[in-house]
Structure formats: structure tokens, C-alpha cells
Amino acid sequence: MNYLKTTKDLCCGCMACVQVCPNKCIDALKDENGLLYSKLVRPGNCIDCQMCAHVCPMLKASSGSLKFLRAKNAVSAVNKNVEIVKGSSSGGAFSAIAKAVAKDGECYIFGAAFSDGFNVRHICVDGIEKIGPLMKSKYVQSDTGKSFADVRNFLKEGRRVLFSGTPCQIAALKLFLRRDYDKLLLVDFSCHGVAMPAVFKRYLDEMGKKYGSRVLQYSFREKMRRFFSYSCVSSKFTFENGKTLMIFKDPFFQGFVRAFYKMEACHSCPYARSERVSDITMADFWGIENVNPNQEAGKGVSLILANTDKGREYLKKISADMDLHEYPFECCLAGNGPLNGPLKRDGAKARFFEAARTMTVADAVNSLIKRPHSLKSLVLKIMEYLPMRMRIFAFKVAGKQCR
Ligand SMILES: Cc1cc2nc3c(=O)[nH]c(=O)nc-3n(C[C@H](O)[C@H](O)[C@H](O)COP(=O)(O)OP(=O)(O)OC[C@H]3O[C@@H](n4cnc5c(N)ncnc54)[C@H](O)[C@@H]3O)c2cc1C
Numbered sequence: 001m002n003y004l005k006t007t008k009d010l011c012c013g014c015m016a017c018v019q020v021c022p023n024k025c026i027d028a029l030k031d032e033n034g035l036l037y038s039k040l041v042r043p044g045n046c047i048d049c050q051m052c053a054h055v056c057p058m059l060k061a062s063s064g065s066l067k068f069l070r071a072k073n074a075v076s077a078v079n080k081n082v083e084i085v086k087g088s089s090s091g092g093a094f095s096a097i098a099k100a101v102a103k104d105g106e107c108y109i110f111g112a113a114f115s116d117g118f119n120v121r122h123i124c125v126d127g128i129e130k131i132g133p134l135m136k137s138k139y140v141q142s143d144t145g146k147s148f149a150d151v152r153n154f155l156k157e158g159r160r161v162l163f164s165g166t167p168c169q170i171a172a173l174k175l176f177l178r179r180d181y182d183k184l185l186l187v188d189f190s191c192h193g194v195a196m197p198a199v200f201k202r203y204l205d206e207m208g209k210k211y212g213s214r215v216l217q218y219s220f221r222e223k224m225r226r227f228f229s230y231s232c233v234s235s236k237f238t239f240e241n242g243k244t245l246m247i248f249k250d251p252f253f254q255g256f257v258r259a260f261y262k263m264e265a266c267h268s269c270p271y272a273r274s275e276r277v278s279d280i281t282m283a284d285f286w287g288i289e290n291v292n293p294n295q296e297a298g299k300g301v302s303l304i305l306a307n308t309d310k311g312r313e314y315l316k317k318i319s320a321d322m323d324l325h326e327y328p329f330e331c332c333l334a335g336n337g338p339l340n341g342p343l344k345r346d347g348a349k350a351r352f353f354e355a356a357r358t359m360t361v362a363d364a365v366n367s368l369i370k371r372p373h374s375l376k377s378l379v380l381k382i383m384e385y386l387p388m389r390m391r392i393f394a395f396k397v398a399g400k401q402c403r
């Protein structure tokens, strides 16, 4: 019998059901957009154990099987090591947390890395000096493979584990493990959703053709000074011919932010809320300038939410490596949509795919986001180049929140 009532559009591709099924009845499949989903393909082997339904984070989110907790405070965090901030998407919270876990003794660190070109997979490293590939956000779906089973084996052997991933992956791992472990630290992030891997690969192919050389490396988030201001949303391409290219507000990233190619399940994500299932939630502290004018999100400022006692214990442990400031919890909500709810469906995805039938991914995105020339858009463009204090002042005069 099919106990997985999750249709493809509601499946987040966590692969927990595939990993838990004792009789290998369920397969991991990929749709035309490269998104993973699961399917009962050998119903004749099913022994009706219902484990697949029990571990599904999309079915079980509101069943009471998972504890959702809200942090007491919002904490801004910037790694004291400038090189780590440069090599991270945000303020380098993940590296500091991994270092703190590693300081407690032998540990296994799981996270998402590019592997075989531009496929994103969860991998495990056994030392802080090996976390390089896990650093930085890859905004496409990551394949957890058999990592949940590996985590369980390590924990059963009494080993220490740090697992980082999307909130749905963390929920799936908790359901898969069925009990708490002292030596397990679970870290998620405020998650806007994951992009479709096939659109990402097509974009990189097209950029390779445009610049006459294959893209060998791509980074979604590079730190860059822009006149008087900073940006942490520029993308970096490294081509086979050795050349590099930095693009501020790269079209793929712009389309990702606008959910043109977001996984369908993300639009009804039950984990897009302030209450969390992880020990620690990481995010970008967008809007920190409005809370603390001495900080600027563009330089890379992390938001840390310590949701559990274990999370708060690790927050203390990272204080030697990070510049931390506490604020009332509500301060982080204005700049962080996924803590308030999932992004609603609108017609944007359909419009993008229609445009992408005849245009490149970049042209399709640009055709949809181009703003008509107006005084307002010109003023906003000029403001991007102003020093942060002047920007805050100008927005205050206009009675708006700085962005
Ligand atoms: C798909 C996605 C959507 C996000 N959406 C938002 C958002 O809307 N708002 C916001 O404030 N922050 C969002 N983040 C989080 C943010 O981009 C940073 O990853 C986070 O703040 C940690 O940054 P850092 O500097 O501490 O560490 P980094 O070194 O940048 O941390 C990277 C961490 O992210 C994990 N990771 C990277 N890619 C993936 C992936 N594809 N799947 C699972 N885990 C991954 C790694 O395992 C590692 O733990 C998102 C991240 C991802 C991957």
C-alpha cells in the first residue's frame, strides 16, 4: 500500500523515506527540472511497516512528532576571522559552530557541497580543517543520499555529529532517528527555498557559451566593495580558460530570490516560521543597519537563533570566535521573510518558463524583472552606491525601512 500521501508537488526530496524503507520499495527519482522526489516503485515488496510515512517531514510537520521552539533573542554574529567571513555567504556562523563542535573532540560534520561538477550533495567530513566544500550557500536542492543512515551509525557508535541542512532535511533526520542524542547538533537556516538544479545547470552552460569557455566554478555569494557600500550578493564565475567574472545581482540569483524556479513544495513549506526544529538556526541578518547602525548586512552579518538549551550552550562556545550582539527576537523578523511564512505562489514561475522557451535563462529573468525607467528606480539605483549611514538617513526621511 502507498502510505506516502505526499504528491510530487508536496515532496521536498529529503530522501528520508527512501533511506528508511526496509525492503527498498521506494526509489529516488528526478523530474524534468532535476528535482529529487520519491516514488513507491515496488509495492509488491511492501510489508506495511509505515516507516516511510513516519519519517516524512511534509506529512508529519503538524502531527506533534516534532517539537518546534522559538529562540529567546535574535543574535547578530560576525566571525572575528576576516578570511572566514570572506569565504562564507553570511557572517561565518557555520564555520564558528563547526569549530566549536570539533573542539569538543572527534566529530563528523555533514553539510552540502558541490560534487561532480555542479551537483549538490550532502557529504561528511571528519575534521574542521576539511569544511571548505561545505562553506557557502548553494541555492539548489541538495541530495542527502544515505547521510541520515550514516548519522545514525556514527551516533550509535557514540561519535559526535554536526548536521547542517534545510529545515525540512533537519526535520526528516529527526524523524528518521526517532530519539534525541546528546552528541548530535542540528543546524538549519532560515530557508527561502531551493532552486531547480536543471535551470541552474542550463544557466551555467549558457554563460560558458556566452563567454567562450566552460564554467568550472561558480560561487553564489562573493563579498565585494561597491564604491561606498558593500555587497554579499555578487556571483563569481571561474572559466576553464582561467578568466574570472564577478556579477553584482547575477540574473540566476535574482530569479532565485523571486522564486522563478523554486521547488513547488517550498511554497507550502511548514518550516517557514519563527519556531524551529533545529538547535541553531543561521540566516543573514538583513536589515541589521536599522537595528544597529554600526553594522552593515552587505559585509556579511549572520543572524543566529539559539532554539534549544544545546543551541544556547554552543552560542556561548562560539563567543570567543564571533562578535555577538543580542536583540529582542522581533528585530530580525522585518528582514527575514522565511521566518514569517512561505513565499506565496504567484504567476511568476509560469511566466519565467514561458519566457525561457525562447530566451536564455539570464534573458528570461531580465525580461521579467526589468523595471520601467522612473524617477523612483533612478533614485534607488543611486542609493545603492551611498555609504550606509547616508542610506539609512535618506530612508528615514522618506519614512521607510532601509534596504
Ligand atoms: C537554499 C538556501 C536558502 C536560503 N534562504 C535564506 C533566506 O531566505 N534568508 C536568509 O537569511 N538566509 C537564507 N539562507 C542561509 C544563508 O544563505 C547562509 O547559508 C547562512 O546564513 C549561513 O551562512 P554562514 O556565513 O554562517 O555560513 P556558510 O559557510 O555560508 O554556510 C553554509 C551552510 O549552508 C549549508 N548549505 C549550503 N547549501 C545548502 C543546500 N543547498 N542545502 C542544504 N544546506 C546547504 C552548508 O551545509 C553549510 O552548513 C539560505 C541558504 C540556502 C542554502
Ligand code: SF4
Pocket: 001, 003, 020, 021, 022, 023, 024, 025, 026, 040, 045, 046, 047, 048, 049, 050, 051, 052, 053
Ligand atoms: S510501508 Fe514500509 S515497506 Fe512499505 S514502502 Fe513504506 S517503508 Fe517500505
Ligand code: SF4
Pocket: 004, 006, 010, 011, 012, 013, 014, 015, 016, 017, 018, 037, 038, 052, 055, 056, 057, 058, 059, 172
Ligand atoms: S520523506 Fe521526503 S522524499 Fe519521501 S515523500 Fe516525504 S518529503 Fe518526499
Ligand code: SF4
Pocket: 012, 166, 167, 168, 169, 191, 192, 193, 194, 263, 265, 266, 267, 269, 270, 271, 272
Ligand atoms: S523552503 Fe521548506 S520545503 Fe523548501 S527547501 Fe526550505 S525547508 Fe525545505
